[in-house]
Amino acid sequence: GDSVTQMEGPVTLSEEAFLTINCTYTATGYPSLFWYVQYPGEGLQLLLKATKADDKGSNKGFEATYRKETTSFHLEKGSVQVSDSAVYFCALSDRAGFQKLVFGTGTRLLVSP
Amino acid sequence: EADIYQTPRYLVIGTGKKITLECSQTMGHDKMYWYQQDPGMELHLIHYSYGVNSTEKGDLSSESTVSRIRTEHFPLTLESARPSHTSQYLCASSEEGLTVTGYTFGSGTRLTVV
Numbered sequence: 018g019d020s021v022t023q024m025e026g027p028v029t030l031s032e033e034a035f036l037t038i039n040c041t042y043t044a045t046g047y048p049s050l051f052w053y054v055q056y057p058g059e060g061l062q063l064l065l066k067a068t069k070a071d072d073k074g075s076n077k078g079f080e081a082t083y084r085k086e087t088t089s090f091h092l093e094k095g096s097v098q099v100s101d102s103a104v105y106f107c108a109l110s111d112r113a114g115f116q117k118l119v120f121g122t123g124t125r126l127l128v129s130p
Numbered sequence: 131e132a133d134i135y136q137t138p139r140y141l142v143i144g145t146g147k148k149i150t151l152e153c154s155q156t157m158g159h160d161k162m163y164w165y166q167q168d169p170g171m172e173l174h175l176i177h178y179s180y181g182v183n184s185t186e187k188g189d190l191s192s193e194s195t196v197s198r199i200r201t202e203h204f205p206l207t208l209e210s211a212r213p214s215h216t217s218q219y220l221c222a223s224s225e226e227g228l229t230v231t232g233y234t235f236g237s238g239t240r241l242t243v244v
Contacts, residue, residue, distance in 0.1 A: 049232075051232045053232075053235075055171075058238075058240075059237055059238065060136075060220050060222075060235035060236050060237045060238045061220065061222075061233070061235040062235070063232050063233075063234075066232060104171050106173070108232070110232070117163070117175065117178065118224075118232065118233055120172075120173045122170075122171065122172045123171040123172065123173075125171070
């Protein structure tokens with residue numbers, strides 16, 4: 018079945034460092050891809066999305082490009098802030114059946130001043 | 131602003147008690163979901179619903195039950211809570227075009243069974 022693989026965390030960075038969180042997927046057909054963010058004590062919020070190959074999703078300085086040839090959707094940010102400390106989930110839409118989202122296991126990001 | 135609401139945010143309850151976790155959304159979404167999130171952060175789908183009077187079990191077996199009598203309301207019930215039920219429970223909803231819109235999540239209920 019469809020699946021999402023994320024790099025394990027925690028990812029620990031200093032403020033203003035460059036961020037990459039890797040995400041690769043396995044899917045039949047052409048899923049949509051999502052990044053969600055979860056701040057401490059909260060639910061998940063949609064951060065960005067891409068619905069077809071070569072699309073770039075962006076929001077709040079974060080970017081991710083849908084790469085069909087490498088089945089990847091890596092999350093990047095040029096300069097992280099302490100307030101970006103959170104857990105980040107990569108997900109794809111399962112186009113079969115109920116069309117549920119399939120989530121990765123999450124990557125915790127810790128940004129220090 | 132349309133949103134999805136979960137109550138309570140935090141609940142500490144004794145073993146054997148019956149509890150209901152509430153989830154309501156104002157967006158008119160037909161599809162709703164319950165996830166259990168373990169301390170390692172991983173999300174496990176435990177229940178979902180296509181619409182009124184439709185409920186299905188998810189990928190992770192759960193002793194909880196759900197009902198969907200109204201479009202906006204999707205409560206989760208544990209008849210007899212146990213310490214193994216201690217977890218964060220997240221409710222979500224989506225509109226028909228899931229592949230474009232994704233899910234909208236509530237803030238979660240953190241349940242502790244002592």
